[in-house]
Amino acid sequence: MSAELLTVVMIGAALFGTGIYGALSQTNLVMIMMGIELILAAALLNLVAFWRYLHPGAMEGQMFVLIVMTVMAVEMAVGFAVAISRFRARGSVEMEEARELKG
Amino acid sequence: MSAQLFFLAAFGLAAVWFGIVVFRTHSMVRSALALLFSQTAIGAMFLVMQAEFLGILQIMMMATEMSIMAIFMVMFMMDPGGLGEMDMKHQRKLSLGAGAVAFAGAVAVAFLAEWGRLPASIPGAAEQVRLLGLELLGRSMLIFESAGLTILTAMIAATAVAVQPPQVPDRPAGGPGAAGTHGHGGHGGHGAGGHDHSEHGDHAGQDHAGHDHSGHDHGGHDHAKHAHAKHDHEGRGQEKHQAHSGHEDHGGHEGHGEHGHAAHDQAGKDHGGQAADSDDHAGHDHSGHDHGGHDHDHGKDHGKDHGKDHRKDHGHGAERDRPAPAKAPPGQHRKGHEENGT
Structure with a gap:
């Protein structure tokens, strides 16, 4: 195993942990989305590292990166749409006030 | 240590550090910028x-x-600049634990996994792009097209969700947080607001907002009477359409409370039955929020009350074509309140 791969995977792990912490600890919808962005960024990082250091000939790895970027964009679009909608209806995007969404 | 490893570690540490800064700073703009730096470091x-x-x-x-x-x-x-040092976190222990467990799990996998042999060489940049293009339009075409379709669907869905007027039924007036002077002030002001609507057909929700809080202000506003009176006079001397730039005009006034009063005064003028342009709407808006900020303790309930009152007023109003802008700057009014309160 190369030191580069290990470094990147460790950094991906740290970003993933940070993202999990942020997504769970924040009360604002937009801040929660930031945590999710960090988690997806960690996934991106790992994907690129795996492509580069394990299977550089397989372009499916880069393809996968593009898909994850799509997921990030979709998450942003839908998240902001929900935020706008909720802000109109309730005047805030604080998730502490969103108890009625609880099943 | 190879140059590649050095740069990977350096950019990686920057990415992680900025990722942590995202959740450490109180300023939300700084959070977004830190996330931008983190993602750029990843790039x-x-x-x-x-x-x-x-x-x-x-x-x-x-x-x-x-x-x-x-x-x-x-x-x-609520507080985009982070001036109020509000605590925007909850379930801190659970989050820290979950983050630590996720990190530890990923590191364990990194160390325990059999990564296999490293390849000898990788394709050059131009060759990579060519291969990726062939991949996108060859075997992975269905996935690629699905991704495009997904984005299109998400865009349409997001627009639909964001554009649709809220279909939320009014909550009962006696609900949690709805009782109190604020809510009643809103109702008192509403009569005048409705009247104004009938005279000027193109007024939307903002006018309601202004009425709403001005009515409320006379009931409950206590701690800045002097400033209020002073700005009352100056405000009258101004042209109506300068309401939007009222902050500059009242150059000597410090703090948010004064601004709010100046704007409020002009809102009062509009009350008098003159036609209001869009700038006056803005003036209304600010006044309403700032007054709300004066009269109440800050916090989440306050925000809820605002939302309710606005929604109620919109519901009563003849027109619902512009419901949203009336509530546009609640973050500002809350911030203003906090400065006033201290």
């Missing part, structure tokens, strides 16, 4: 790993995405 790591196309894509995409995020932050946050 730089892509470049170091010789995935040039993806690296550039990442940097460009995240630059636009995080700019939008920063704008939304300012729109939606």
Whole structure:
């Protein structure tokens, strides 16, 4: 195993942990989305590292990166749409006030 | 240590550090910028790993995405500048534990996994892009097209969700947080607001907001009477359509409370039955929020009350075509309140 791969995977792990912490600890919808962005960024990082250091000939790895970027964009679009909608209806995007969404 | 390893570690540490800063700073704009830096550092790591196309894509995409995020932050946050040092976190222990467990699990996998043999060489940048293009339009075409379709669907769905007027039924007046002077002030002001509507057909919800809080102000506003009277006079001397730039005109006034009063005075003038333009709407808006800020303790309930009153007023009003802008700057009014309160 190369030191580069290990470094990147460790950094991906740290970003993933940070993202999990942020997504769970924040009360604002937009801040929660930031945590999710960090988690997806960690996934991106790992994907690129795996492509580069394990299977550089397989372009499916880069393809996968593009898909994850799509997921990030979709998450942003839908998240902001929900935020706008909720802000109109309730005047805030604080998730502490969103108890009625609880099943 | 190879140069690649050095740059990977450096950019990686920057990415992690900025990722932590996202949740440490009180200023939400700084959060968005820190996330932008973190994502850019990740893009730089892509470049170091010789995935040039993806690296550039990442940097460009995240630059636009995080700019939008920063704008939304300012729109939606209670305290976008972080001046109030509000605590915006909950379940701190659970989050820290979950983050630590996730990190430890990923590190364990990294150390325990059999990664296999490293390849000898990788294709060059131009060759990579050519291969990726062939991959996109060859075997992975269905996935690629699905991704495009997904984005299109998400865009349409997001627009639909964001454009649709809220169909939320009014909550009962006696609900939690709805009772109190604020709610009653809203109702008192509403009569005048409705009247104004009948005279000037093109007034939307903002006018309601102004009425709403001005009525309320006379009931409950206590701690800045002097400032109020003073700005009352100055406000009258102004042209109506300068309401929007009222902050500059009242140059000597310090703090948010004064601004709010100045704007409020002009809102009162509009009450008198004159036609109001869009700038006056803005003036109304500010006044309403600032007064709300004066009269009440800050906090989440306060925000809820605002939302309710606005919604109620819109419901009563003849027109619902512009419901949203009336509530546009609650973050500002809350911030203003906190400064006033201290």
